[in-house]
Amino acid sequence: MSQAVKRIADSKFTLSALMGPQDANSHGNVHGGIIMKMADEAGALVAMRHANAPVVTVAVDSMTFLEPIYVGSLVLCHAELTYVGRTSMEVCVKVVAENPLTGASRNTNQAYLVYVAIDPEGNPTPVPELVYETPEEELGAAEAQERQNYRKHQKSKSSLTHERPTIQSE
């Protein structure tokens, strides 16, 4: 059953996968799109665990690839909430590439993604409040709020409009 107030720890999650030849680009390193998809899946799972509802991605902040990831690496996407609004949730995803033979690991990416919980009609629906347990979490939430204000500002300046998706009934 969904709780009214939850902690960041209640939904944090790590998605991991061993990179194989099917994940390679034409240079033989892992394709950036594979990492972006994993990061989005990890973030969405955190948001779903918090909301106990389906979610859609509404924003992905710039994702910089600091270092290549090689086939044979274990990729770990560590994802946790930073902030929740009424219906939206910001998740920080940190990507780590580990050499399973040596245990050596490298931080390769970090990104912030925003999800919105939706009801069966595809409309935004309220999510549980988030309680911050440490000064670091409080600071992270304040920074996330600033990023969210900036995204809203950018959205208000955009000339793009959208239609809400139609939810298909089975």
Ligand SMILES: CC(C)(COP(=O)(O)OP(=O)(O)OC[C@H]1O[C@@H](n2cnc3c(N)ncnc32)[C@H](O)[C@@H]1OP(=O)(O)O)[C@@H](O)C(=O)NCCC(=O)NCCS
């Ligand atoms: C999610 C969706 C239904 C929201 O519709 P909307 O008309 O923007 O709804 P609202 O204006 O009420 O915004 C809902 C929440 O989303 C947030 N939001 C909307 N667009 C945002 C953006 N670009 N960046 C950050 N937050 C955003 C709002 O701030 C609001 O948050 P809050 O309730 O916590 O204050 C609509 O944007 C949509 O369907 N988007 C497509 C999602 C999708 O298909 N994603 C898959 C990838 S293509």
